[in-house]
Amino acid sequence: MTSKEEISPENYANWFALYQLCKHIEHRQTINISSVEFGKLLNLSQQTASRRINDLLELGWIKRKVEKKSQKIVLTKRGSDVMLLMYKNLKNILESIVILGTVQSGMKEGAYYVSIKGYFDQFQERLGFLPYKGTLNLELNSTNIDLLREKLKNIKPVIISGFEDDKSERSYGFVDCYDCFISRIDNPDDKIKAAILDIKRTHHKENIIEILAEPYLRDYFKLKDGDKLIIELNVNR
Amino acid sequence: MTSKEEISPENYANWFALYQLCKHIEHRQTINISSVEFGKLLNLSQQTASRRINDLLELGWIKRKVEKKSQKIVLTKRGSDVMLLMYKNLKNILESIVILGTVQSGMKEGAYYVSIKGYFDQFQERLGFLPYKGTLNLELNSTNIDLLREKLKNIKPVIISGFEDDKSERSYGFVDCYDCFISRIDNPDDKIKAAILDIKRTHHKENIIEILAEPYLRDYFKLKDGDKLIIELNVNR
DNA sequence: ATTACTAATATCCGAGTAG
């Protein structure tokens, strides 16, 4: 069974030691590292690094063989459980610290509206980019949709005016857009400037939003349905 | 821009403080917590908890308002970046500490072979479970396939004997199976007993393995193509 | 109630060094 042990102040130094070790795993859960080298990783002395290794041994998080030139350290089942537990917890935490959207296969209506010249020209002018002729649909869970709505209240929308189409004699309403940045959850540094189409006026279910961006986001981020994206708004926090 | 700062021994106590705070976020990146309560979370005194909050303020990871009964703490952009960075690093680490397989849409041949009575009866008897009549295909990256092969060398396979089918006058070769456990990467505690069909004898690409289990795994784990599963072997580490 | 200062103390770290 996976151990449920939490990292408490008595051993978070040890958790970090394990974390640094894991970052240097080479093959088959194995690390070859001397205590001097390990000390450098930890910004600590050889003596303390050596003591850390012994602590990890005692916790049952690693096994090792001391050899002449260095020591061969192997992560135990218990050790990998410790890392897994932290991963799992962080994953949960992320749901409450960033706004996450799940990629959904779009109904093609988005593409139609974006393409309409009366809208398209305004998008280019007021959003500052020439949008791809289609939208990416993101599903938000209820926590995230609330968080998003709350944040949008404090942001000035980019207003896309309505207009009349002479030929079809139809009138098109105004649309509010909100500047944002989109990134993959596993690579938050690669951000794309994008815009959220006003969620009040979409024909979708309440928890789905539509994203406009210059590139075709499915290709740019290599997305599949179900992938998670971070939606970042320009609010000071 | 996302800060690239690493957590060094001078501030990993602070990292853990932030982590514990984040675990208790209620709404809109906000936490209401007194220094006494926070001290309990950290297994530390009220005084130290209070100092930690001040450290986090100084690092720019949180903002706060001290109120009568408690303090309202809000995670900053910088603070959420710190958490995201750790998440990203852990995600990378996981690839080297557990064997991960990516769910692939199967070609239906697996189901055919499992269903053949000559095999099916043996599966039930020798694996200890009545398998679902189909296999789940998992794609492994090259690191993980090497790791798996290495581990399988040290495990005794469950041998499924070959046989002749009188009617079709075809002969079926033997199959090796390996006991394992399968779990979702985001819920490693919920493990399903399963078996890996001998990768040497599959007709697939080299880096795809087939999994047998009692339930229909796609339903049990609510899987979509691209989801990641942990494959655990019963080896002592 | 709170938060947080100061002073006392407990803990941790690294130099020196042995095996």
Place this chain on the structure above:
DNA sequence: TCTACTCGGATATTAGTAA
């Protein structure tokens, strides 16, 4: 070279309070 012990000094934590 390695790892890892002892021990004095550095650092962190807490008790006692103030605000």
